Amino acid sequence: MSKLELSMSVGNYDRTQALFDGRAQIEGCNVHAVPLEPEEAFHRAFRYGEFDITEISMSSHMMTTARGDNQYVAVPAFLSRVFRQSGIYVRTDRGIEHPHDLRGRVIGVPEYQITANVWIRGILEDEYGVKPSEIHWRRGGVEEGGREERAPISLPDSIDLQQIPNDKTLSGMLESGEIDGYIGARAPSCFLRGAPHVGRLFKNYIESEQDYFRRTRIFPIMHMVGIRKSLVEKYPWLPVSVYKAFLTAKNLAVKELDEICHLAVTLPWMVHHHNEAKRLMGADYWPYGLEANQHVIETFSRYHYGQGLSTRQVAPEELFARSSLDLSKI
Known part of the structure; x- marks a missing residue:
């Protein structure tokens, strides 16, 4: 055969x-x-x-x-x-020190549906009581403009998700201060370059992730x-x-x-x-x-x-x- x-x-x-x-x-x-x-x-x-x-x-x-x-x-x-506690990046000049400080903030996402972001939003709600509806979401390319969802999604009316202009990127908007933060699977280039006022929300993310595993047994x-x-x-x-x-x-x-x-x-x-x-x-x-x-x-x-x-x-x-x-x- x-x-x-x-x-x-x-x-x-x-x-x-x-x-x-x-x-x-x-x-x-x-x-x-x-x-x-x-x-x-x-x-x-x-x-x-x-x-x-x-x-x-x-x-x-x-x-x-x-x-x-x-x-x-x-x-x-x-x-x-x-583990995704490492995937939350924020402006460090906005008083965002703890997860509850994300309420009311404008946060970028490359796609709302990606698996990393589902985990991050779930952890924020389960562990810290921060609901997705309490954040203003802005979607677009991290390093290149124009990215949209890979498959159609339909979200509840309580979710504020808006597309950024195609000539802008989330990394650029985070660096310039047009958004308060970004969540995603990849680190934005502005963070990797050491741009001023851009850092991780969980500074000691390894300890946070290890503690999360000890308590939940979730990898x-x-x-x-x-x-x-x-x-x-x-x-x-x-x-x-x-x-x-x-x-x-x-x-x-x-x-x-x-x-x-x-x-x-x-x-x-x-x-x-x-x-x-x-x-x-x-x-x-x-x-x-x-x-x-x-x-x-x-x-x-x-x-x-x-x-x-x-x-x-x-x-x-x-x-x-x-x-x-x-x-x-x-």
Whole structure:
């Protein structure tokens, strides 16, 4: 039997590297892999459905699943996870010292729907009582003008979301003081350049994020792996094969982090940082599979629906091919 020819686009992470170099293969498939930055992969997936297997935004996937028009079905391999207390940037000359100081402020977002911002707004409300309706949101490109939502959204009337002019950027507006802050997955260039009066809201963000994990046991999920829905219907064996390959790739990457003879990552104390993460978060601190991540996805689903991005609250298992959730029984 000839192998199934598939296209794939995921980020070139340590946890996907084995899929690109051939150490982890998808059974029964010849995979033509293209490494892309997540934003480009998401745009090409959700606008044009270009790839058979692709990294997908959890927010966009949840939104399209709730509407019933999702082109992809996921497997529980979570390619990107990031604590997001680090993703809130503010003017330091406006008296914004604590999260409650964000009430009534004008805050920029590259897109309202992106997963990082859903997590940040949810954390602000759950942890500090700051509701999305208490902030004035301004949307646009961080470094290049004209960015809009990758998929249509319909928000409650209580949300003030306005598009900035196409000839402006959020980084430029933050630096000039036209907005009070910015939240997003990437640091704005004005912060990276050390522009005056621009800083993080959580100055000691690592301690804040570690404390958040100790209390909630949540390591926020950003991206997962999607397979073209029509392919799953035609080849029901495909989700398990895809999931097994991604799990193998992640396990190979984690094994390399323990190797002190030759460092796999360009960090002098890589093994020390790896051991510190295990002490705080457990041996499998980046778990795949639904069971270990049920509470994380349930929390995100509550945020997503509460923020008006989902038409209903999606149950975690709805996001995934059912066969990929039963590997413990194989």
